[in-house]
Amino acid sequence: RVEPGAVVLTDGRTLPAGAVVVGIGARPATGWLAGSGIALGPEGSVTADAALRTSLPDVYAVGDCASFPSARYGTRLVVHHWDNALQGPRTAAAHIAAAGDAADIPPYDPVPYFWSEQFGRFVQYAGHHADADTLLWRGDPAGPAWSVCWLRDGVLVAVLAVGRPRDLAQGRRLVEAGARLDAERAGDPAVPLKSAVLP
Ligand SMILES: Cc1cc2nc3c(=O)[nH]c(=O)nc-3n(C[C@H](O)[C@H](O)[C@H](O)COP(=O)(O)OP(=O)(O)OC[C@H]3O[C@@H](n4cnc5c(N)ncnc54)[C@H](O)[C@@H]3O)c2cc1C
The missing domain is CATH 3.50.50.60 (FAD/NAD(P)-binding domain)
Structure with a gap:
């Protein structure tokens, strides 16, 4: 449980805490x-x-x-x-x-996407980065606008944008296309993401 200035664990230990981040999941009620x-x-x-x-x-x-x-x-x-x-x-x-004649319907296989507003910041994410091997910052996370790119074998697999909707819009298309990025250019927030694509 959370008490003023502390978190008390089920085994009785008390951890001092100035702030508590609670991460909870969801399960389908099926x-x-x-x-x-x-x-x-x-x-x-x-x-x-x-x-x-x-x-x-x-x-x-x-x-x-x-x-x-x-x-x-x-x-x-x-x-x-x-x-x-x-x-x-x-x-x-x-x-x-x-009605059974479904040959032209593509399989459902989207690049997952969400947006949210947190503490006045517009947060967007596209992709799935469980297998990523490289994380690139675009900008300073202490500032109001920055992004993160995740790559796997040089290919952009996910992008998180805070106050940088253009990064998200470009990144989402690049994730869908399986684009390979120049990591140095992709890590420079002054370079549009689509300009960091390797030929
Ligand atoms: C606190 C919170 C914040 C979120 N924030 C974001 C966000 O910022 N961005 C984002 O993209 N997503 C967000 N989500 C997720 C988003 O809300 C869900 O992905 C979305 O609502 C799923 O829609 P759904 O129609 O599949 O299910 P639901 O919206 O859950 O609808 C299912 C409905 O089925 C009803 N139901 C369940 N069982 C039965 C039953 N046996 N009989 C009859 N009716 C039943 C439920 O009451 C409910 O009304 C958030 C979710 C939560 C809980």
Whole structure:
């Protein structure tokens, strides 16, 4: 528990703390689907396929409750962001409307994106950086506007922008394209991200 100036742990230890950052997760409330025939993942997500179909015919799952296989990231993703809840229904609706003739519908495999406003700062993130090997700062995080880029083998895999929406807009397209960046130029906030792309 949090007490004035301290955090008390379950084992009774008291840690002095001037500020407390609480990081909590979320789990889909899918217990009511037990026994329905709809397959659930270990964390309770409805395990949809790349068309966002569940394991039951004609039942689709989108948004926070669903996980989907991402060929882009080579893993199943559970994305708890608003944009995912907005975009997923396009794929589900296209499949429902196509009534079996779905050859032209691309698999659901977005670059995850969220935005938020924190303490008056506009915060945006695009990508998925679990496997990144390089972190680049663009600007001073003590200032009002800065960004972070994550690369894997030189390829931009994610960007976080605080008060730098242009970095996000350019970075999101570069992540989608799998662009390779010159790390030195990408780390210079005066250089537009798209100008740091290697040929
Ligand atoms: C505190 C907080 C802050 C967030 N901030 C951001 C942010 O800044 N940016 C961002 O991109 N995302 C943010 N998110 C995440 C975003 O809100 C979610 O990703 C999004 O709302 C998911 O939409 P959804 O329709 O999939 O699920 P939900 O919005 O959770 O809708 C599911 C609905 O189903 C209802 N429901 C559940 N079980 C049943 C049942 N058995 N029967 C009937 N109805 C049921 C629920 O009551 C709920 O209304 C935030 C989330 C939280 C909790």
